[in-house]
Amino acid sequence: MNTTTTFVIFLVMSLMMGVTLVLYFRKKEKFFVNLGRQRQLLYMSLPIILYIILFTYVPLWGWTMAFQNFRPQKSFSNQDWVGLQWFKFLFQDRVFIRTIRNTIAMSAINTSLGFITAIGLALLLNEVRKVLFKRFIQTISYLPHFLSMVIVTGLVSSMLSTDSGAINNAFMAFGFIKEPVFWLAEPKYFWGIIGATYVWKEVGWNTIIYLAAMAGVDPNLYEAADIDGCNRYHKMWLITLPSIKPTIIILLIMSIGRILDAGFEMQYLLRNGLVADVSDTIDVYVLIFGLSRSNFSLATAAGMFKNVVNITLIFIANEIAKKAGEERLI
Numbered sequence: 001m002n003t004t005t006t007f008v009i010f011l012v013m014s015l016m017m018g019v020t021l022v023l024y025f026r027k028k029e030k031f032f033v034n035l036g037r038q039r040q041l042l043y044m045s046l047p048i049i050l051y052i053i054l055f056t057y058v059p060l061w062g063w064t065m066a067f068q069n070f071r072p073q074k075s076f077s078n079q080d081w082v083g084l085q086w087f088k089f090l091f092q093d094r095v096f097i098r099t100i101r102n103t104i105a106m107s108a109i110n111t112s113l114g115f116i117t118a119i120g121l122a123l124l125l126n127e128v129r130k131v132l133f134k135r136f137i138q139t140i141s142y143l144p145h146f147l148s149m150v151i152v153t154g155l156v157s158s159m160l161s162t163d164s165g166a167i168n169n170a171f172m173a174f175g176f177i178k179e180p181v182f183w184l185a186e187p188k189y190f191w192g193i194i195g196a197t198y199v200w201k202e203v204g205w206n207t208i209i210y211l212a213a214m215a216g217v218d219p220n221l222y223e224a225a226d227i228d229g230c231n232r233y234h235k236m237w238l239i240t241l242p243s244i245k246p247t248i249i250i251l252l253i254m255s256i257g258r259i260l261d262a263g264f265e266m267q268y269l270l271r272n273g274l275v276a277d278v279s280d281t282i283d284v285y286v287l288i289f290g291l292s293r294s295n296f297s298l299a300t301a302a303g304m305f306k307n308v309v310n311i312t313l314i315f316i317a318n319e320i321a322k323k324a325g326e327e328r329l330i
Contacts, residue, residue: 066301072294086301096285096302100260103281107262109195111255117203119248122210123236138211141204149265156197156270160184185274194266209251213244246327253321253329257314260306282306 069080128134162180171177264283271279290299321328
């Protein structure tokens, strides 16, 4: 390679680097200019950013316990590192495999029932023309959301009790059963009880976002449907549902990302020895087999597994929605 060729290559590379640096600093300058213009918004969001960093990202340091034989009395530098030992233990533990099954099953039941009931109630409320009646139904339906889970499970236990439970009394009065049933002692009923309780507690709250989406539908579409002779059912099916489809897709993606978050309080408070095989979720497993027995490494490994799977499912669901041409979260 002669001197002229070397000089030309050097000149071209220098020009490319110069253009790249100029574009980079122009973008940086534009970024900082926009940041300066919006500094009030930055100041307002700073506490939230610090809160998220402090309580969401800083605790991720504790994930290191999943790769240690953690002992609280030892310092971090003196912990015994065991690699993937606890993850291997989890996937060889029948109890943990059973909790994964229970978690996925109850989460699927809650998600499917929650979507169907919330969308259905929102569609019905959207068709109510009397404002006072509509607000009354909305208030009654979302009030249970604000009840403590301890109160909710207490009500469920009282309703399903064998002595004076309203469910047993009603079923016996109508002749559905001949003697009281101990509902909370039958494993085959437990998932249904959890699903029904979730719907009762959250259906009203879940309708709020759907009603907000329905409020943004163009009224001209309904007027055109009236001219074409459509009734209310046609308008719900052909106008309202397609118009809120993006909202449904986004919420569905978020629900898929919580597939391993079936709950903790309800299952833990309603569980007993007779239904332990179907009631324990991953969160209950972490409490009982991890924290209660001071096996913090096992508890961390189980929680880490749940979060990694949830994050992975969000990205997979998002990509599927992208390929299908639907709205996506990211």
